[in-house]
Amino acid sequence: MTSGDATLAPGVPDRAEKSRSLGADAWRELRTNPLFVISCVIILIIVVMMAFPGLFTSVDPNLGDLSKARQSPGGDAWFGYDTQGRDIFSRVIYGARASMLVGIGATVVQVVVGVLLGVLGGFFGRWVDVIISRIGDIFFGLPFMLGAIVVLTTLNPPQSSPGQVAIILQVVLSIAVLSWPISMRLMRSATLTAKQQDYVKAARSLGASTPRIIFRHLLPNSIAPVMVYATIALGANIGAEATLSYLGVGLRPPVVSWGVMVSDAATYFETSPHMLLIPAGFVTFTVLGFVMLGDAVRDAMDPKSR
């Protein structure tokens, strides 16, 4: 590449082709990755289910016909009926909404909090970093499930019946509050690396303000690991919602979610396993979809792994 210094380096197509950014490169890489395509199909189906459950079923998920209680899957109802005679297919479809809302909500909150604190700690260093890191350590040290159970049972004593929105918010926050230190640490270490780069020195030499350095130079260059983590965390958060609901402290009827369904079905596993296996299967597939997406995105974003 030394011969044509003033002209374009060979190997860079000089066609009218639009200039490719790193993001565009990553996208080209992703499109041909079967892992990415499969995970996208799974996630797309779940998202459509979440947004338009009416497309998939016309049966009311809360309409119970006790005469059909615990019927096995058949022509009438593909996934059978649950213990109150409600159509499981319909409930699984409608359950996607609450499960995904919790998953997405918790991920967004934990990533936003983690990214902001991480970039601040990494950039300012010294006592700012010490305080943020130690607070992070404290939350990190709390056992995740135990912490969430304590938070949720404190907010909702056994006899209370919180509203739909309130309980979803509570679950989202209790998951996010206990898991933000992970994205904070990822962001902090990425920021520490980016901060040493010469382009940050160059920006400071030009007189760039602190917000400009953080948002134009540090964030775009250090967010990739957190984005990868976020896709994986989204899956894990859907799983956490299911666990909390199963334990009876998370979402609860009349909200329909996969976790609630698993919780309802737990005692009937030996007699009617379909009641439990179907919603659990949906959780598994969704989590798998997001984990695969995270893997594919990480491979595409990290040139070294190519």
Added chain:
Amino acid sequence: MAEPILQVTDLVKHFPVRQGVLFKHIVGQVKAVDGVSFELNEGETLGVVGESGCGKSTLAQVLMRLEEPTSGSAVFQGKDMFSLRGKDFKALRRDMQIILQDPYTSLNPRMTVGDIVGEPFEIHPEVAPKGSREQKVRELLDVVGLSPEHLNRYPHQFSGGQRQRIGIARALALRPKVIICDEPVSALDVSIQAQVMNLLGDLQKEFGLSYVFIAHDLSVVRHLCDRVAVMYLGKIAEIGTEDQIYEHPTHPYTQALLSAVPVPDPTLRGHREVIRLTGDVPSPMDPPSGCRFRTRCWKAQDICAQETPALEVRAGGHLSACHFAEEKPEVIAG
């Protein structure tokens, strides 16, 4: 002679070395720059050479105020640079810019060339009104020998030499008076080095720039510099015009460095005396007493350990910090 544009006096930068897990305490000081004085005249190029770790780059960073100096002063255009704050400090940025060493890390990989070269205008909007910015960026790319069509490309699509040109365009954007070049060509291929050096020379003529040119390679510096300062362990060993340093060096360290420069004439091989320095550069945390070069110097006497030689006019008629400064007898025999 007119007032120098930049006058640096007794510049000191010490980095504290901290140790301890919970309660960090300072166990020592790395004396990266330890009392450096020089002046830079308008339109002049001052070369600063020295081995790795002698404090050249720290000097550049302190001059750009990327690091605050421990002590010392620098007067730039009649104003004390280190006391400027807020608005005045920002204005200083317009007059003094830096070209960084590594063109692979000095450009933000997520910004287009247009954004990188245009960023100075965003930070200093008073320099160019919004509408004229793209035009200005195109002009800058043209000036440094890149096609203005490359505006929307990303740094990874360019070669090392082209990237360094982008860095130069960014430094030029605000029309600075002084540019500090921190080893701008040491990361480039030799063939590209010459192109970039020539570009820097052309730009100096075109825009009347003054350069502080930092390098570890004496031959690179000679091409461009009017005066040269040789640094060793945070101090200037010798400073003089290009001719004084290259043809009549008086400090043993300069002589040793020069004797190590390869000569492109095979018939001279074996005929010239090569001074081989033994030992390593002492730790800047604990520099030798007196003259810092004495541990590796063949001329060292007792006085060198007791008394720090001042940087003053000695044999040869230029500043040298050696008790036994003298021109060597003809180095090349035959």
